[in-house]
Amino acid sequence: MKEINAADFEQEVLNSGKVVVDFYSTECPPCEAVAPKFEAMAELYGEKIKFVKIFRQGNRELASELGVSSSPTLLFFDNGKQVTDTISGGIKKSEIQERLDKMLSIEEVTAIKANHKAIVSEYDVAILGGGPAGLTAGIYLGQAKIKTVLIDPALPGGYMGITHQVSNYPGFDQPQPGFMLAHYMSEQAKHSGIDFKVAVDVTSVDLLKKEIVIDQLETIRAKKIIIATGTTPNTMNAPGESDYKGKGISYCATCDAKYFVDKEVTVIGGGNSAVEEALFITKFAKKITMIHQFDKLTANQTAIETLQANEKISVMYEHEPRKFEKCGDKMITTLENLKTKEISTLESDGVFVFIGFKSNVSVLGDTLPKMNNWGYIIVDEDMKTSIPDVFAVGDIISKKYRQITTAVADGTIAAITISKE
Numbered sequence: 012m013k014e015i016n017a018a019d020f021e022q023e024v025l026n027s028g029k030v031v032v033d034f035y036s037t038e039c040p041p042c043e044a045v046a047p048k049f050e051a052m053a054e055l056y057g058e059k060i061k062f063v064k065i066f067r068q069g070n071r072e073l074a075s076e077l078g079v080s081s082s083p084t085l086l087f088f089d090n091g092k093q094v095t096d097t098i099s100g101g102i103k104k105s106e107i108q109e110r111l112d113k114m115l116s117i118e119e120v121t122a123i124k125a126n127h128k129a130i131v132s133e134y135d136v137a138i139l140g141g142g143p144a145g146l147t148a149g150i151y152l153g154q155a156k157i158k159t160v161l162i163d164p165a166l167p168g169g170y171m172g173i174t175h176q177v178s179n180y181p182g183f184d185q186p187q188p189g190f191m192l193a194h195y196m197s198e199q200a201k202h203s204g205i206d207f208k209v210a211v212d213v214t215s216v217d218l219l220k221k222e223i224v225i226d227q228l229e230t231i232r233a234k235k236i237i238i239a240t241g242t243t244p245n246t247m248n249a250p251g252e253s254d255y256k257g258k259g260i261s262y263c264a265t266c267d268a269k270y271f272v273d274k275e276v277t278v279i280g281g282g283n284s285a286v287e288e289a290l291f292i293t294k295f296a297k298k299i300t301m302i303h304q305f306d307k308l309t310a311n312q313t314a315i316e317t318l319q320a321n322e323k324i325s326v327m328y329e330h331e332p333r334k335f336e337k338c339g340d341k342m343i344t345t346l347e348n349l350k351t352k353e354i355s356t357l358e359s360d361g362v363f364v365f366i367g368f369k370s371n372v373s374v375l376g377d378t379l380p381k382m383n384n385w386g387y388i389i390v391d392e393d394m395k396t397s398i399p400d401v402f403a404v405g406d407i408i409s410k411k412y413r414q415i416t417t418a419v420a421d422g423t424i425a426a427i428t429i430s431k432e
């Protein structure tokens with residue numbers, strides 16, 4: 012694998028046969044999550060396809076010429092021509108592999124796959140999810156000398172890792188960057204002696220058999236499973252949203268706000284995360300228009316007052332996006348006024364969507380534990396679910412307050428319960 016700059020692009024990419032390019036940024040958790048997958052793919056496909064990395068912040072002109080407006084973005088070239096679609100954001104290993112396979116002949120792909128060898132590993136406990144809940148369970152289990160593996164398709168840290176400032180986690184007199192808290196917690200979990208299998212694809216989960224398959228080739232068998240898979244941001248499902256994801260529409264201010272210096276931005280949402288993230292974006296953008304479906308913001312009062320005092324932000328109440336389009340570099344959001352039904356358009360340089368979350372249960376296989384009406388897992392006071400030897404902790408469980416402190420508490424309870432059984 013090679014790191015190159017814009018000056019080398021023609022020689023190293025356009026005149027170099029089959030090449031895959033990773034445009035990455037610093038302080039970008041999805042970029043860090045893609046890096047080990049990219050390396051693993053380079054090892055596997057390296058003889059047939061060249062793997063190249065380009066630092067986007069240092070090569071902005073090239074990135075914009077190629078239409079790259081979000082990090083990470085992967086582009087695939089064959090003899091100077093872009094082949095297959097580009098992928099960006101939270102990229103799965105299987106998404107990269109699928110595109111690499113398309114660049115080769117069936118015989119070449121079969122030969123590469125033959126090098127994959129199936130592996131089976133045995134553990135006392137498998138933790139699904141490396142956010143604060145899963146990491147804390149890992150720390151306690153590791154210190155209790157229980158053979159544990161922590162599995163995450165991303166890098167450890169969960170939402171904590173992409174929150175720009177955390178001011179309410181006890182033990183720090185000043186607000187802490189979320190990625191630092193994530194770093195401290197995951198280092199502490201590693202030092203406790205547990206195994207990490209992160210930035211992997213979770214192929215399947217069988218909660219009854221306690222079997223998890225990762226990257227389609229490694230089977231992990233455990234005596235107990237802790238589910239700590241958290242939540243995923245909701246999407247609007249408006250036409251154009253999936254087309255412009257990573258190409259004008261973002262769900263991560265920490266990752267992408269820095270590309271909107273002196274630009275105009277649209278923020279969809281009006282709850283706590285929308286308000287907090289809009290305030291963060293004001294550090295870069297010159298104007299932010301928030302689109303909110305209700306006639307009042309639904310965030311906490313202090314955040315609302317801070318937002319209202321910020322001259323860069325205005326709110327369009329009782330409006331909802333109906334369509335996203337692109338005109339040149341501009342994003343055009345078509346809006347409906349929910350009161351008058353009038354349709355209007357709003358032009359901006361980028362759109363950020365923060366409209367709540369859904370629980371990550373879809374990955375947990377066919378037999379799921381008992382859940383509440385909103386899809387959150389019901390647990391008892393020991394964090395046990397309705398399935399024997401399956402625990403659930405953190406944002407994924409049915410509870411009133413979803414915070415780092417409450418996630419950490421859940422992880423503690425599950426781990427101590429397991430270590431005393």
Ligand SMILES: Cc1cc2nc3c(=O)[nH]c(=O)nc-3n(C[C@H](O)[C@H](O)[C@H](O)COP(=O)(O)OP(=O)(O)OC[C@H]3O[C@@H](n4cnc5c(N)ncnc54)[C@H](O)[C@@H]3O)c2cc1C
Binds near residue numbers: 167414416
């Ligand atoms: C924008 C924002 C700001 C916030 N600010 C604060 C704050 O200031 N203070 C505070 O206390 N709380 C804050 N929160 C809430 C806090 O981040 C969450 O309550 C906390 O992170 C929940 O921890 P968790 O471990 O349950 O889940 P998460 O942090 O969501 O972690 C879940 C993990 O599971 C992984 N995962 C997903 N699917 C799978 C799978 N199939 N298999 C394995 N792993 C999987 C994910 O990659 C992720 O790493 C904020 C949340 C947001 C969204």
